[in-house]
Amino acid sequence: MRSDARANRDRVLAAAEEVFGEAGGAGSTEEVARRAGVGIGTVFRHFPTKQALVEATVVRHLTLLADTARARGEAADAGAAFRETFREMVFTAPAKIALLALLEVPAGEAVAAATVLREAVADLLSRGQQAGEVRVDATVSEVYVLITALANVRGDRAVLERAVGVVLDGLSPQAS
Template sequence: MNSEPAPSPARPLRADARRNRERVLAAAREAFGSEGISVPLDEIARRAGVGAGTVHRHFPTKEALLEAIVVGNMTELTEEARSRLEHPDPGAAFFGFFALMVECGAGNRALTGALTRAGTDVQSLVERPGQDLLAALAALLVRAQQAGAVRGDVTAQHVKALLIGVYAGSDWLGGETDARRRLLAVVCDGLRP
């Protein structure tokens, strides 16, 4: 018999604490996106309109803040993919989401790179949100294939590999948005029947 007490479930945040946390995350996303990850936590607190202590209570380290952003971004992408399952044009829903993943992923890669350099096990961090995102992508893909908008011999894993290829190719071409968009157009053409 185990003599350790059962862990108590985390209490949900009060409404004001939840709003402050969301303001900090929004300010951090904007700051990191426009200026890079070197923006200090105190500056993020200022931009969020909260005290430094509020930031540190929710995110004791910059890595904790980066982790929350990365997981949050993946969760938002998953929700977006699921919402596109109701789109009347499955092909447009799939290709629009693929383009969104390319754009959003470019920013997320800088955050995951920083976490990796800080010693975070990014693979473990994103395992569950990554599985959810891949499942939502697969559902969009199947709908688009059933509508004849995407070739039938492609799996969600292939699409993920193509996404990684767009990032790598864009980096090789200098990381410019134009290069990423050109590569995206070529990949999308290749996915069509």
């Protein structure tokens, strides 16, 4: 792979993360090309389809999240680790496109990345439960639903913050 090719690929991916993070699936490939400072042809050589481009972006982001989640799993305070990861997934802007992988027909790599992340969350959840910091009747399914639901909210950050607080309270052992 030629050096300029690799550089362009990276710039396209970064631009895609920006565009889809802002506009969701409605973002156009032309806009991605413009922000990457690249022709449309270049975008489509690296990613033969818009779907493929979106997927690559999602995979990159999910992998990143899974890594930090796993790293936090080693931490001492299991409850804090769980809550921090929850917050990060909700607030990290490009996470908002994670749903695209679910709404559209998800392809192989995206599914794999999503599974890895989900397992990391499951691990944090059960550690939190064992530490007595998370209610024991909660399953990964609803935790995941709550995360993705909140991740798609646009609007006042402060309000979202309070909403997350309410949900985390609902996940505490006292709430059950």
